[in-house]
Amino acid sequence: MASSQPVRRNTRQRQVVWGELKKLKSHPTASELYDIARQRLPRISLGTVYRNLELLVENGAVRKLEVGGGEARFDADMGEHCHVRCLRCGRVDDLHDLPGTKLPERFTCSNGYDIIGHRLEFIGYCPECKRPEAEKNNENPCSEGG
């Protein structure tokens, strides 16, 4: 039962990346977080942001959200909650008030998988991207939104 993990050092960069992420409710991408961190540590590199995020995820301090679209997003809120993603602008918000839903956590399903968790992501339009009813018919539905 040897702990093969190296001793982690509490660097300024790590403090800032985690500290800034915890302040935000906006689930930033790595490069957004890089821009924010740079305001405090002008010489920090994007690679360092990625490396620290990866480490924080491994340590269970941060959650990586691989939502649709391009970049991964990061969330320092480890409480159980799911997310809403805007189809138009890509913004991601928390969803804590899901109308009475209880998904099973651990079970074995008929195809033999041993389930240990799930990921639930709602898809829609954020307040800023809502449009008048009339427009809605002209929109192609999201590939996974239906």
Added chain:
Amino acid sequence: MASSQPVRRNTRQRQVVWGELKKLKSHPTASELYDIARQRLPRISLGTVYRNLELLVENGAVRKLEVGGGEARFDADMGEHCHVRCLRCGRVDDLHDLPGTKLPERFTCSNGYDIIGHRLEFIGYCPECKRPEAEKNNENPCSEGG
């Protein structure tokens, strides 16, 4: 109400990409599908596979699964169902027999989002990747699996 979409041609490449995808239950990535299509059309290019998949998604014939990890996966089964992803090998399977769950489809939530759909992905270990109980404690949990 002008239909600005160009007329679609029924090319051999498109037939093969869609045809092979429909035969598979395995949710292949674009490059897996490319390898398969190449057995029938040796000169097809990866770009063509991507372009046809994109078109099929737009037309509602194929669903794009942006699951965790790197590559997107594609599914020609448009019926309502969700997916199970193996934490170890990345394989994705269907999950039709979800124990009594009913998620709300369309609603407006308190943060103002207009929800039109959702994405539910279960995470666990596939039959081939299951290990003895004793091993399970040494595994780092998935970033989004808990």
Added chain:
DNA sequence: ATCTATGCAAAGCTTTTGCAATCGT
């Protein structure tokens, strides 16, 4: 003093795009 972590730049990987040639209609 040791060895993890950093900054920088290059490389990796998936996906997209420009262009001349091809082929479905």
Added chain:
DNA sequence: ACGATTGCAAAAGCTTTGCATAGAT
């Protein structure tokens, strides 16, 4: 014949990695 579609190759975008140096313990 027209123009959507293709193959090819280059480019784009996000993320990872190699390496010498800096810095936490």
